[in-house]
Amino acid sequence: MTTPTLLLVGCGKMGGALMRGWVSSPNPPRLFILDRKIQDAPAGSTVFRTPEEITDDVQPDIIVLAVKPAGAEPMLKALRNVLGSRMDKAALLSVMAGKSCEKLAEWCGRADMPIIRTMPNTPSSVGAGSTGLYASPHVSKAQKELAIRLMEQVGAVVPVPHEEDLRSVIAIAGSAPAYVFLLAELLEKTGQELGLEKKAARTLVRSMIYGVGKMLHELPDEAETLRKNVTSPNGTTAAALNVFMAEENWPRLVPLAAEAAIKRSRELDD
Numbered sequence: 001m002t003t004p005t006l007l008l009v010g011c012g013k014m015g016g017a018l019m020r021g022w023v024s025s026p027n028p029p030r031l032f033i034l035d036r037k038i039q040d041a042p043a044g045s046t047v048f049r050t051p052e053e054i055t056d057d058v059q060p061d062i063i064v065l066a067v068k069p070a071g072a073e074p075m076l077k078a079l080r081n082v083l084g085s086r087m088d089k090a091a092l093l094s095v096m097a098g099k100s101c102e103k104l105a106e107w108c109g110r111a112d113m114p115i116i117r118t119m120p121n122t123p124s125s126v127g128a129g130s131t132g133l134y135a136s137p138h139v140s141k142a143q144k145e146l147a148i149r150l151m152e153q154v155g156a157v158v159p160v161p162h163e164e165d166l167r168s169v170i171a172i173a174g175s176a177p178a179y180v181f182l183l184a185e186l187l188e189k190t191g192q193e194l195g196l197e198k199k200a201a202r203t204l205v206r207s208m209i210y211g212v213g214k215m216l217h218e219l220p221d222e223a224e225t226l227r228k229n230v231t232s233p234n235g236t237t238a239a240a241l242n243v244f245m246a247e248e249n250w251p252r253l254v255p256l257a258a259e260a261a262i263k264r265s266r267e268l269d270d
């Protein structure tokens with residue numbers, strides 16, 4: 001298998017997470033990075049600060065677009081100018097929460113530009129990401145396989161049949177690490193308010209969430225079964241879950257939060 005060449009455009013929180021995941025994977029891609037302020041580029045990669053700095057020897061198999069949706073149009077137009085016909089030999093892989101394949105292709109200057117839209121998340125940085133992936137009809141089988149292989153290097157990949165499905169992926173996986181980080185923050189804070197040392201609360205909460213993640217990852221059981229295994233009849237967990245599971249709490253709030261994320265993803269498309 002030949003080593004693919006990537007041009008990673010935007011190496012901030014998400015692009016940087018992918019970069020860290022890729023460089024620590026067993027078969028790292030050949031990496032060119034375009035970012036105006038990156039400071040810790042990995043050994044062996046080449047960094048450009050502006051599209052105009054990209055050298056003539058750069059022929060990417062995949063251009064990974066990881067800038068904010070609002071910056072996509074000028075960036076793609078600049079890349080088209082600089083790369084010229086080299087752009088025609090590449091596929092574009094967007095990680096952006098907004099901007100349709102149709103718009104991205106238009107900004108690439110080519111209606112039949114092969115576009116792969118993905119929704120990864122920041123746990124990709126430790127090889128434990130989750131990515132939803134949609135390939136437009138212009139993507140070849142080989143390009144789609146390469147995109148899936150790349151994203152599998154940093155975690156699980158779920159191809160989705162419709163571009164619109166990526167909104168659901170945002171709501172339950174792309175944005176969702178933040179929901180769990182928030183739960184960690186609140187549990188750590190509550191632990192301290194209940195009298196535990198900061199360090200103790202931090203250790204307990206983090207190892208608990210790690211253990212829960214490991215069980216969900218490794219065991220075949222449904223999440224519901226694992227929850228019930230913790231919940232002794234009339235015990236402490238049941239008392240706490242009666243609060244979380246009250247109709248007006250998590251059962252209402254989780255779908256409400258997902259809808260808010262989806263609504264925002266539609267706005268980011270405009």
Ligand SMILES: NC(=O)C1=CN([C@@H]2O[C@H](COP(=O)(O)OP(=O)(O)OC[C@H]3O[C@@H](n4cnc5c(N)ncnc54)[C@H](O)[C@@H]3O)[C@@H](O)[C@H]2O)C=CC1
Pocket residue numbers: 009010011012013014015016034035036037038049050051066067068069071075095096097098119120121122174175
């Ligand atoms: N942060 C997250 O957890 C996730 C983010 N995403 C998507 O990833 C994309 C990037 O988000 P973040 O990484 O959070 O943002 P960020 O602001 O941390 O990263 C963007 C990077 O692009 C660079 N950049 C922007 N315009 C540039 C230009 N003209 N020339 C050179 N460099 C330029 C910036 O220097 C920055 O490092 C967004 O479209 C977002 O929807 C997707 C999934 C998860």
Ligand SMILES: O=C(O)[C@@H]1CCC=N1
Pocket residue numbers: 097170174175
């Ligand atoms: O908040 C955002 O818009 C991005 C997309 C998913 C996670 N972060």
